[in-house]
Amino acid sequence: MMTELTILMPCLNEAETLETCIVKAKGYLDRAGIAGEVLIADNGSNDGSQDIARRCGARVIAVPVKGYGAALIAGIAAAKGRFVIMGDSDDSYDFANLDPFVAALRDGADLVMGNRFRGGIAPKAMPPLHRYLGNPVLSTIGRVFFRTPVGDFHCGLRGFNRDAIIGLHLNTPGMEFASEMVIKATLSGLDIREVPTTLQPDGRSRPPHLRSWRDGWLHLKLLMTFAPYWLFYYPGLVLFGLGSAGFLALLFGPVTIGGVSFDVATLILSAGLVLTGFQMICFYALSRIFAVRFALLPSSARFERCKSRLSVDNACIAGGSLLLLAIFATLSGVFSWGATGFGDLDASRIVRPAALAVVAASLGVQIITTGFLAAMLQQQINPEQMPQPLQEDSA
Secondary structure, three states: OOOOEEEEEEEOOOOOOHHHHHHHHHHHHHHHOOOEEEEEEEOOOOOOHHHHHHHOOOEEEEOOOOOHHHHHHHHHHHOOOOEEEEOOOOOOOOOOOOHHHHHHHHOOOOEEEEEHHHHOEOOOOOOHHHHHHHHHHHHHHHHHHHOOOOOOOOOOOEEEEHHHHHOOOOOOOOOOHHHHHHHHHHHOOOOEEEEEOOEOOOOOOOOOOOOHHHHHHHHHHHHHHOOHHHHHHHHHHHHHHHHHHHHHHHOOOOEEEOOEEEOHHHHHHHHHHHHHHHHHHHHHHHHHHHHHHOOOOOEOHHHHHHHHHOOHHHHHHHHHHHHHHHHHHHHHHHHHHHOOOOOOOOHHHHHHHHHHHHHHHHHHHHHHHHHHHHHHHOOOOOHHHOOOOOEOOOO
């Protein structure tokens, strides 16, 4: 008989609660009449967890690579079921009530996330730091960055179509694996749904493996890594816009607004904003090209149009024009200095052409070097070595 469902549990020294979880999971399979298995991905337990699992009728695989994500990646690869439902083996999740997950999977969902905030969190089941700060903040960032329908990014109880998730090529070994699955599933256009689930205090006497600040940073870092728009493009666009407005306004003389005079000090600050913002925009372009090339992010028609314009020829033309402007600004400053006999100059007279020369030269060099590096990232290699690019539903 074909195995329809694998209930997968990562395990590292869970002797106190593992039997309870397996009994509940096997009881659910029997009650629901589902052809399934309970699979334990053991991450090097030394408390007898493996023997407990086998005695309870579960299948055990050894995962030598340490980490929550590493254990689950190995477990997903070894699963026999068409569907997989994963959950922690600390008795905090209800393996006896998986009907909503199975129903959604049978209905065609690729990923079914549990939502503990909708289903109910028992007292002392989740630390206040996680419940009121960490999880809501990170989940909100995830929804904003990726427009995903998931409201509880870090729920450990989730079900999925095994083939669909294997196709995402998940590879993070730590706790951030939970976020990677949601991010890549969203970017790949998979059918993601949410169902309410409950969370109970775990049954272990020892502290959990989770480390709040360390693992929270890993999740946030992963969110930022897969969101170059938010990491580079939007902040860079704001800095470049503000800097350009201030720089152009002050390039020909001081500006007074409401009795406050802005002069060369603000001009220098604006120049810094222009250069920093433009560099971040260049980083965005390069990171997006790299991520699309290696199937980390999806492409789009608009992105392909912009990429086609970022050629070495166009970059050299634009960058060369700015370098010429920098030379003219430099000569203007030198002639102004020569008119005084190369003596002492009023700073306000020399700073403006000097600032224009520095900004124009820096932008010119950045454009040219970005064009060459973008072309390098797009060089053809052996197609057999290239991953298949992701595709999104709309541009």
